[in-house]
Amino acid sequence: MSTPQRARRAPRPTGEDRQRAIVDAVEDLLRTRPLAEISIDEVAAAAGLSRSAFYFYFGSKQAVLLELLDRMVAEVDARLAALPLPDEPSRDWWRSCLAVFVDVFGAHRAVSVSLAEARATVPELREEWSRRLAGWVDLTTATITAEQRRGRAGAVVDARATSVLLNTMNERAIAASLAGEEPSLPPGSVLDALTDLWCTAVYGTPDP
Amino acid sequence: MSTPQRARRAPRPTGEDRQRAIVDAVEDLLRTRPLAEISIDEVAAAAGLSRSAFYFYFGSKQAVLLELLDRMVAEVDARLAALPLPDEPSRDWWRSCLAVFVDVFGAHRAVSVSLAEARATVPELREEWSRRLAGWVDLTTATITAEQRRGRAGAVVDARATSVLLNTMNERAIAASLAGEEPSLPPGSVLDALTDLWCTAVYGTPDP
DNA sequence: CGATGCTCTCGACAGGCTGTCGAGGGCGTC
DNA sequence: GACGCCCTCGACAGCCTGTCGAGAGCATCG
Incomplete structure (x- = not known):
C-alpha cells in the first residue's frame, strides 16, 4: 500500500533497487507457488533484507x-x-x-x-x-x-x-x-x- | 479432507445435519466475503459448534x-x-x-x-x-x-x-x-x- | 443393570504468519 | 562534530490454524 519516500541514485548497495529487488523476488516466487503460500519472510530473504525492511517499502x-x-x-x-x-x-x-x-x-x-x-x-x-x-x-x-x-x-x-x-x-x-x-x-x-x-x-x- | 465415519438418523439435536450445517454456514458466509477472510471460528459459530468440532467433520x-x-x-x-x-x-x-x-x-x-x-x-x-x-x-x-x-x-x-x-x-x-x-x-x-x-x-x- | 465401545464435543496447546514499534546505524550537510 | 534523513533491525502482540487428550452422551451386550 505505502510507497517509500524517495531514494537517491545510490553509490553501490542501496536505494530503490531494494524495492525493485522485492518486486522481482515476488515475481520469482510466484512462479513456484500461489501468493497465499508465500510468506513475507521468504520474500524478504529472496530480496536480501529483513522482514521489517520489507514493510518499509510495501504495506503487504x-x-x-x-x-x-x-x-x-x-x-x-x-x-x-x-x-x-x-x-x-x-x-x-x-x-x-x-x-x-x-x-x-x-x-x-x-x-x-x-x-x-x-x-x-x-x-x-x-x-x-x-x-x-x-x-x-x-x-x-x-x-x-x-x-x-x-x-x-x-x-x-x-x-x-x-x-x-x-x-x-x-x-x-x-x-x-x-x-x-x-x-x-x-x-x-x-x-x-x-x-x-x-x-x-x-x-x-x-x-x- | 476427512469425512465423518457415519451418523444415525438422529432423534433431535445431532447427527450428520451438523455436517450439513457447516456446509450451509460456509455457503452463507461466502456470500459476504471471500474464503480467505473467513475463519474457522466464524464457520463453527455460525453452524453452532466449537472450532474443534469443525475439525471432526472437515479437515479445512x-x-x-x-x-x-x-x-x-x-x-x-x-x-x-x-x-x-x-x-x-x-x-x-x-x-x-x-x-x-x-x-x-x-x-x-x-x-x-x-x-x-x-x-x-x-x-x-x-x-x-x-x-x-x-x-x-x-x-x-x-x-x-x-x-x-x-x-x-x-x-x-x-x-x-x-x-x-x-x-x-x-x-x-x-x-x-x-x-x-x-x-x-x-x-x-x-x-x-x-x-x-x-x-x-x-x-x-x-x-x- | 452395569460395562464397554462408539460417536461426538470441548478446552488447551504449539507453531506460524502478520503488522507495528522503537531503537538505532550509516551517511551527507551545515 | 552535531544534526537529520533514509534505511535496517529485533522484538512484541495478536490472530489463525491444526492437533491432542479428556471426557459426555447413548446404544449395545453380557
Whole structure:
C-alpha cells in the first residue's frame, strides 16, 4: 500500500533497487507457488533484507502484486498504442492485437495466473484490473461498431456484450493456458485459436 | 479432507445435519466475503459448534468448499443429462444447455465466485473442476463434430479448441456477472449473450 | 443393570504468519 | 562534530490454524 519516500541514485548497495529487488523476488516466487503460500519472510530473504525492511517499502505482499500488475498492463497498453489503426481491420490486424495480450501475459505468467487468486481479496487489484479491462472492452466495442457501420461485422447482435465476452474469454483462456490447466489450449496455439474465435464472433467466419 | 465415519438418523439435536450445517454456514458466509477472510471460528459459530468440532467433520475450510463444488457440479450434470438429445441441435437447444450453467451457477453464486480464488491453492478443487470441465468440453466437441459431419458448423476451424474456449468463457463470464464485476454482463442478459456467441462461433450466425 | 465401545464435543496447546514499534546505524550537510 | 534523513533491525502482540487428550452422551451386550 505505502510507497517509500524517495531514494537517491545510490553509490553501490542501496536505494530503490531494494524495492525493485522485492518486486522481482515476488515475481520469482510466484512462479513456484500461489501468493497465499508465500510468506513475507521468504520474500524478504529472496530480496536480501529483513522482514521489517520489507514493510518499509510495501504495506503487504498484495501491494507488490499490484505493482507487478501495473507494470504488466502498462506494457500491454503501450504495445497496443503502438499498433497501426487500419481503415478496415483485417484478420491479421485482429491477430496482432490479440498477440499483444498473449505475448505480454505470457512474459509475466506468474502475474497473469495470480490475478484470479488475488482479485477476490484485494480491492485495489480488482479495481485496477476492472479499469484496464474496461478500456480494452471499449476499444473492442468501438472497433466492432465501426465495422457494423461499414456493413461488416454481420454476426454481431450486441457489440458491447460481444466485446465483454470476448475480452473475459481472453483473460481466462490465456491464464489457463499459462498455468497448464487441463483442459486448456497449449500456449503455442492460443493465439490462432483466439483469432479464429474473435473473427468468427465478429464476422461469422474465421478469415473475413 | 476427512469425512465423518457415519451418523444415525438422529432423534433431535445431532447427527450428520451438523455436517450439513457447516456446509450451509460456509455457503452463507461466502456470500459476504471471500474464503480467505473467513475463519474457522466464524464457520463453527455460525453452524453452532466449537472450532474443534469443525475439525471432526472437515479437515479445512477448503474441504467444505470442495463439498459445495461437488454438489453444484452434480446438479449441473444431472440437469444436462435430463436434456433431450436432438438430431439436429437448434439455437433453442444450445440455449437450454447454456441455461443449465447460468441457472445452477447463479443459484450457487458464492461457490461459483469462490472457485477462482481457491483454485490456485487447493489442488483437489482444481482437479475436480478440471475433470468436470473436461467432461463438458468433450460434450461440446462431440456435438460440434457431429454438426460438422452434417455439413453444418461451417465456422469451426478446430472443434476442440473452439469447445475449450467457449467453455472457459462461460466459466469466467458467468462468475464475473454473478460477482457484479465491472465490466461484465448483467445477470439477466448473460444467457442470451452467451447463446449468441456460442451459435455464432459454431454456425457463423447467432440464429442458425 | 452395569460395562464397554462408539460417536461426538470441548478446552488447551504449539507453531506460524502478520503488522507495528522503537531503537538505532550509516551517511551527507551545515 | 552535531544534526537529520533514509534505511535496517529485533522484538512484541495478536490472530489463525491444526492437533491432542479428556471426557459426555447413548446404544449395545453380557
